[in-house]
Amino acid sequence: xxxxxxxxxxxxxxxxxxxxxxxxxxxxxxxxxxxxxxxxxxxxxxxxxxxxxxxxxxxxxxxxxxxxxxxxxxxxxxxxxxxxxxxxxxxxxxxxxxxxxxxxxxxxxxxxxxxxxxxxxxxxxxxxxxxxxxxxxxxxxxxxxxxxxxxxxxxxxxxxxxxxxxxxxxxxxxxxxxxxxxxxxxxxxxxxxxxxxxxxxxxxxxxxxxxxxxxxxxxxxxxxxxxxxxxxxxxxxxxxxxxxxxxxxxxxxxxxxxxxxxxxxxxxxxxxxxxxxxxxx
Ligand code: NAD
Numbered sequence: 001x002x003x004x005x006x007x008x009x010x011x012x013x014x015x016x017x018x019x020x021x022x023x024x025x026x027x028x029x030x031x032x033x034x035x036x037x038x039x040x041x042x043x044x045x046x047x048x049x050x051x052x053x054x055x056x057x058x059x060x061x062x063x064x065x066x067x068x069x070x071x072x073x074x075x076x077x078x079x080x081x082x083x084x085x086x087x088x089x090x091x092x093x094x095x096x097x098x099x100x101x102x103x104x105x106x107x108x109x110x111x112x113x114x115x116x117x118x119x120x121x122x123x124x125x126x127x128x129x130x131x132x133x134x135x136x137x138x139x140x141x142x143x144x145x146x147x148x149x150x151x152x153x154x155x156x157x158x159x160x161x162x163x164x165x166x167x168x169x170x171x172x173x174x175x176x177x178x179x180x181x182x183x184x185x186x187x188x189x190x191x192x193x194x195x196x197x198x199x200x201x202x203x204x205x206x207x208x209x210x211x212x213x214x215x216x217x218x219x220x221x222x223x224x225x226x227x228x229x230x231x232x233x234x235x236x237x238x239x240x241x242x243x244x245x246x247x248x249x250x251x252x253x254x255x256x257x258x259x260x261x262x263x264x265x266x267x268x269x270x271x272x273x274x275x276x277x278x279x280x281x
Contacts (some may be wrong), residue, residue, distance in 0.1 A: 001247055002151070004226070004254045006143070009150050010262035017269050018059040024276065025060070032276035033062040034092040034118065034268070035084045037077065039103070040070035045096045055265045061272060062089065070100050077103065078111055085113040091276035092118030094268070097168070115279055118271040121168060129172055132179045136271055141173035143263025144205060144226055145180070151252060153224060156181030161201040163187045163194065163214070163240070169207035169228055177203075194218070206240040216245040225253045228260045 024030045034056055038049050049065055056063035066080055077095070084093045093116045099105050109117075114124040120136035128135035148155060160177045164170040165188040174186045185197045198204050198218040206214050207228030219225060225247075229240030239256030247253050254260055 001250050002252050004147050004151055004252050004259060006147055006254060006259040006261065006263040009147060010143075010266040013146070013266040013270065014055070014059050017266075017273055020273060021060045024273070024281065028281050030276055030280045031060070031062045031089075032092075032272050033064075033087075033090045034094070034272045035087075035090045036063065036065045037068065037080060037084075037093070037095045038065055039068045039072055039077065039096070039099055042098070045098070049096055051265060052268060055269055056272075059269055061269060064090075072100075072103075074103055074107070077108055081108065081111045085111075085116065088280075090116065091279060092116055092268075092272040094119045116275060118268060118275055119168075120172065120271070126167070126172065129179075130175050136275070137176065137267075138168055138172040139267035139271065140169050140207070140228060140260060140264045141176050142267045142271075143260055144173060144228070145176050146267065147226075147254070147260070147263055148224075153252065155203060158182045158202040159185075159200055160203040160205065161185045161187060161197045162205045162207075163198070164207035164209075164228070166207070173205055173207065173228075177205075208240050210240055211238050212240075212242045214241040214246060216242065216249055219246055219249050221249055222251045223249070225250045226260065227254050227256050230256065230261065 036049055053063055053065055084090050093112045095108050109121045110123060112122055114122050117125050117136050120138040125135040129137055155177055160182040162170050162174045165186050174184045177184045187194055187197050195218045199220055203224045205226040209229055211231045211233055225241055227239035227241040231238050237257050
């Protein structure tokens with residue numbers, strides 16, 4: 001069993017991006033800029049935004065966090081997005097999810113200029129992704145693909161199972177795998193016999209948000225297991241996979257923390273640099 005070390009790869013990507021940003025600055029006078037809209041006081045969202053802000057600082061990206069109260073109206077957020085769309089120094093805009101119940105998330109995501117959609121959640125970019133066309137790709141599944149590539153794992157022809165079918169994780173993950181030639185099952189809360197799917201899989205990718213959802217009896221010998229889940233159990237962060245018992249059966253597995261999480265942030269930085277180059281160089 002080998003650990004897929006997302007922390008190490010993300011550090012390598014960050015140092016490459018840092019050098020690229022220095023060149024953009026010196027040759028083109030461009031400092032890529034990222035804007036984050038944070039609504040309310042959800043502690044997990046605040047922590048994620050803080051991590052994104054620190055990562056921007058580390059690589060030399062310009063970033064702003066626009067904080068809004070939980071009672072904010074749809075129109076006020078839309079106005080902010082419009083201003084950010086027009087701001088020439090902002091290359092990427094993201095709205096931190098989840099949002100309070102009075103807000104229609106989909107129309108906000110659709111209001112972000114597609115050229116600044118560094119989270120890849122705009123239907124335009126999602127559609128292009130499904131069609132296998134060049135697009136901004138959601139950071140978490142993109143990070144998983146980078147991690148697999150780093151360890152020279154070719155998914156072509158593999159039986160893959162994606163557990164979790166959200167718009168931000170499972171669906172784009174399945175599209176990327178399909179585009180890369182894997183045979184893909186997508187499982188979700190209504191899947192009748194999850195184990196029947198996972199047990200047949202060469203590659204199991206889980207993004208649900210339920211600790212110990214995937215146990216050793218559900219994994220075939222030698223499978224590759226990617227754990228996207230992040231759950232707080234007491235004061236520990238764990239994934240969706242029972243790591244200690246599953247890991248010995250696998251050929252490769254991601255740890256939590258230190259697997260997919262750092263890759264997600266690295267891909268956000270990368271998408272922002274890509275957006276800046278496309279718009280301004
Ligand atoms: P979500 O709640 O939007 O979607 C969860 C999905 O899991 C749904 O498709 C649902 O049908 C499915 N599901 C729920 N219970 C299930 C069950 N018992 N069996 C099979 N499928 C089941 O969540 P999300 O936003 O996609 O996030 C999923 C997990 O990934 C969370 O733990 C989240 O914290 C984590 N996450 C991690 C990163 C990262 O960078 N590592 C990024 C985004 C999300």
